[in-house]
Amino acid sequence: MREKILELSRSFPATTGVYIMKGPGGTPVYIGKAKNLRARVMSYFQGGSDRGQIPYLVREVDSIDYVVTEGESEALFIENSLIKRHKPKYNIRLKDDKTFSSLRLSVGERFPRLSRTRRIRDDGALYFGPFASGKFLKNTVNLVHRLFPLRDCTQSKFERHSTRPCLNYFMKLCSGPCAGKISEEDYGELVHQATSFLRGERKKLMRMIRKMMERASEEGRYENAAYYRDQLVSLKENAEIEKVTSSRFEDMDIVGFYRDSENYEFTVLLSRGGSVVDKLDFSVKSPHGDEAECVREFLGRFYFSDHYIPKRVLLPLSIRDREGYSEWLTEKKGKRVYVETPQRGAKSELVRFAMKNARESFARKAEEKAKQGTLLRGIRKSTGIKRVPYAIECFDISNIQGHQTVASLVRFRNAKPERDRYRRYRITATSGQDDFRSMYEVVYRRALRVGDDNWDLPDLMLIDGGKGQLNAAYAALRDCGVENELDLASIAKTEGRGGIDRIYVHGKGEPCDFSSNKKGVYFLMRVRDEAHRFAITYHRELRKGKTLASQMDGVPGIGKKRKLLLLNHFGSVEKIKGATTEELASIKGMTKQAARNVKKFLR
Incomplete structure (x- = not known):
């Protein structure tokens, strides 16, 4: 061959x-x-x-x-x-391959809006990020609005408050341009200041906040002083890495990696305006013996998604087709992008810093994985099951007096949620309130998918309920011929607050003894709570849709499809009531006459 x-x-x-x-x-x-x-x-x-x-x-x-x-x-x-x-x-496979949030400042508008987005478009707006930490992003947004009260509302909301500003104005989170509370010139100065902050002029910002804290303290506004103090602490702690200043004030991504056999840990430091403001970590499994080839593939995968492309990308070693990558990134960005492998100077120090962070990230994840292994092996010992439950799927049933019964499936891998494998089900073959038949149906439907992509069986299937639900799930697995390919257990609540739930394994009469393994049972309770949350959320969405449909019954020209369009776009009847006829008509699938009918009916 x-x-x-x-x-x-x-x-x-x-x-x-x-x-x-x-x-x-x-x-x-x-x-x-x-x-x-x-x-x-x-x-x-x-x-x-x-x-x-x-x-x-x-x-x-x-x-x-x-x-x-x-x-x-x-x-x-x-x-x-x-x-x-x-x-x-x-x-190579990026285990943490996801799109991160960025901040968008619509500088083309008369009063620019600051908002969050996961997509970076060529629309003339300014983008800042991406942010790997959701907490850091939230704190950054809150701080920007405190220091530079820019609007974050949609255009429709902006127009609705032309006579009276919204609550954000009175909370001093917005300067109220919608109601003419600030001139266009003064608002533009706020935009300029916020832009400087978001570009990474951290030292200038820290001095500004410290002065505001001292002034508030001198004036006896101790609550405000405490807030500014907390913001200083937040900036130091949530940046996740120490501040590294470049000699050149330009945007750069600095790539570092650490290798242990086939396992790679990549760290990308995001330098904006000369200061490292955030970092992204990726765990990579690659059979490549050639480190340069692995770095080359990582670079392609990373920028193929919607990550912001800076002016320079610094690499720890030279890769083949470096000029080709530079041309590709230049074409994507629309401006010249340089892919470099610095050998000395400040840029080389930044690369070494990225390599150090990659090594530390690998060590941290390895330690965490070891703890997860100890936890999961402890669960196996306490339950007596055959397999270490590295993959767990949990099922929960939700209904209200037997109506609109739904089920949820959540999956955990190595003690962490694997959210892209979550599933939701409508129970269709069971009528009325019958948790046993409902559990049989959902487990049977899930087991039928074995062999399809991303439908491999877990090591442990966990059922929310007692022995009845457990037996129903076993019957479904048996009827699909897979009852011996996984372990099966159920988790039943204990009466009263603060109690530890009971864990039953199929084939054993008594609950498992977790007296010496509280961490194990608490983890299984957390898995069950996540399944319950996911089912309840789905049930509320269905009820919400039904409520909207009933409130809009009788609107001429508004059938089931248009009701669903309006719900998905606005989210509630109140928001539909507040929308203008033009906003309603602009939705794909709506007409001007249908929009006028909705406004007239909900008046």
Whole structure:
């Protein structure tokens, strides 16, 4: 097979493109980019590579496909698109691959609005971030509004308060431009000051807050002084890393990594305006023996999403196609972007600092993982189950007097919520209030999905309820033929406050003894509470939708579909009442006449 593929690769074009190595069945096992497709693919099968994963990779390759591109930028885009879609075995996988929130300042408006967003668009607005810590983002927003009271309201709300400002004005969180409480010139000065702060002029800000604290104290406003003191502490603690100042006041991302065998920890320091303001940590599993190749792939995956692209990206080592990456990022940003590997000076110190943070992040996560392993092994010992419950799924049923029965599934991996695997169910085959049949239905429907992508069985299935619900779940697993492929337990509440819940394992009559493992039972209670919260939230959404529908029954031209559109867009009947006819008509699926009917009906 190796000789056959080598012979086939000789016919590949010597141009830029993306190659897709496939295993048996056509499943991609590795996807890469090359300036010269023929030379790159042939290098895998001619030997002589010092990359440790190559021998294992080529053994699994059954065929190779490729895509020819016009240039490196297009190749990078296609490579990362295919990796994100297929998640090949031998490409790196970002365990913390998610989009972070940023702040958006709409400087193109007469009175710019400060808001949060997860998407960075080319719309003329200023973007600050992203922020890895939600707590840090919240504190930053609150501080900005205290120091520079900018509006955060939508345009429709802004227009509705033209005669009287909203509560934020009276709480001194907004300067009230909607009601003419501040001139356009003075508001522009606030925007300028807030922009300077968000760009990282931290020392200037700290001096400003300290003066405000001292002035408040001198004037006897001790509550305000305490608030400013807390803000100073918050700025120091929530930045997550010590402040590092660059000699050049420009935006940079500084990449560092730490490697332990196939496990990589990447840290990206976000330097804005010359000061490191935040950091992002990513755990990566990669079979690459070549660290430079792993860094190259990480860079592509990181910026393929909606992360803000700074002027400079500093790397700890040189990668192939560095100029190609620079051109790709320049094209995405619309301005020149430099990808550099500094060898000395201030930038080199920043890279070393990123490497240090990556090492510390790896050590912290390793320690946390060890604690999680101890916790989960303790649960196995206390319950007597066969498997260590690294993956746990918990089910809960929710209804009101037997109506609108729903179920939730939450999943924990290594003692942490795996939220992309949460699921919600409407109970359809069971009528009335029958928790046993409802539990059978939802577990049966879940077990039928075994074999589908992202539907692998957990080590432990946890049922909210007593022995009745536990037996119903076992019957469902048995009817699907998977009862021996996982452990099954239930958690039943104890009467009174402060009690420890009882854990039952299927096949055992008495509850498990957790007297010497309180942490274990409290963790299982937390898993059950999360399932309960998820089910209750879904149930409230359904009730809310039903309430909206009933209140709008009889509106001419408003059927079930338009009611749902209005609910999803505005969220409540009160907000629909407050919307203008133009706002109602602007929703896709609505007409001007239907909007007028709604306003007339809800008047």
